[in-house]
Amino acid sequence: MDDTPTRPTTDAARLPSYKVLVCAAIAGAVLVGSALYEESPPQPSPAQHRAAAARPAPQRPPQPPAVKPLGPADPVRLLIPAIGVNAPLIRLQLNEKGALRPPPAAAPALAGWYGGGATPGENGTAVTAGHVDTPAGRGVFYRLGSLGKGDTIDVVRKDRRTAVFTVDGVEVHDKNDFPDEKVYGDSGRPELRVITCGGDRSAKGGYEGNVVVYATLTAVK
Template sequence: MKNGSAPKPGGAPSRSVPSVRTLAWTTLVGIVLLAHVPDGDGSRPPTTTQASPLLARPAAGADRDRSETRPLPASDATRIRIPTIGVDVALVPLELDGAGALRPPPATAPTVAGWYADGTAPGAPGTAVVAGHLDTPLGPAVFHRLNTLSRGARIEIDRDDGRTALFTVDAVEAHPKDRFPDEKVYGDSGRPELRLITCGGDWSSDTGYRANTVVYATLTGTR
C-alpha cells in the first residue's frame, strides 16, 4: 500500500502475515467478489431482505471482563456455528491472490465460509477474520442473515486441535466499501477477537454491493 503498513495481526506464528492495511485493501477491492453477479445479468442477485437495524459497536472497555478468558494457541479453524441464524458449516482456509485480494469461497459452494488462514487463528490473541457470501447465483448464501445478529449472540468455531472457541457478539455494523475503517475492523486489541464479514448495503449492477456487514465478537469461553 502507498500509505505504508500498519501493525500485523497476531496469532499465527511462523507464517508471513500481510499487514492490516493490505487486508483492508482486500475489503475495498477484493471482498466485493463475495457479491457475485451472474454473467450477463444486470439484475440484483437473489438475497434475503435485511430485516433488523445494525447495532453500534460498544465503547472501548465496555466489556473488559471478557478479556479474562484465557486465549488458545494457534490452530486451524474447521467449522463455524451461529445458532441464532441457523449457520453450521465447514470453514475453508482463505488466502490473498496476486493482487492482494482475499479469495472468497467458491460461488458454487454457497454454504461454505472461510477464514483468513495467514492471519490470527480463531481463539488465539489477535483479530481473526471469517468471510462468507451473502448470496450467489444459486440463491441466499451462508451469511445472508448475518446482519440480523444481535449483541450477545453466540458464535462457535471448532478448531483442528479439537478445541472450540466460543465468541460473543459485541456489535454489528455496516461500512461503505469506499470508507472501510481498516484499523477498527482489523486492529489488534490485545485480546482474542473475531470479525465476520460479508457484503451488504445497496446493490448496483455496476459495482455490486456498496457496503460490508461486519460482526464484531470477543472470545468469552472455550471447550
C-alpha cells in the same frame, strides 16, 4: 460476492493494507443470484453498532482477556445458532493484488477463514468471510445482518477445542469508507470478525458495503 479483506495481520509493523471487501468484483454473478429471490438480506440496525472502546485510565495497565487465549489451531467449522449457520470452514489465501480470495461461488454454504492471520481463539483478530448470495442462491451469511449483541458464534478447531465468541456489535461499512483499523486492528485480545457483503445494492448488481460482525472470545469448550 467477493469477500476480500486484504492481509489480516497482528504485527503492528505490518498493519493491514486491508482494503474493503470488494463485493462488486463478480457483479454479474451477484446480479444473477439476486434474481433468484426478491427480498434483500437483512441489515443491522444502529442499535447493534459496536460501542466505542473506552480509553484506558492513565497509568492503568490494560485489562487481560476475559478468557485465556488458545494456541494456534486451524478452525474447521463455524456455528451461529441465532441464524442457523453450521458451515465448514476452508482456508482462504490472498490473490496477486493482496486481497483475500473468497470461497467458491459454486459452494454458497461454505465459509472461509484467512489462513495468514490469527486462528480463532488466539490473541489477535481472526477473520472469517463468506457469501451473502451467489448464482446458486443465498449464501451462508445471508442472514448475518440480523445478528444482535449477545448472540454467540462457535468455532470448532482441529485441536478439538471450541472457541465461543460473543457478538458485541454488527455494523455496515461503506466500501469507499471502510474502517480498516477498527475492523482488522489487533486489540491484544482474542477477537473474531465475520464479514459478508451488504448495504445498498449497486447499479451493477453488487453491494455498496459490507456487514461486519465484531465478537470477543468469552468461553472455551
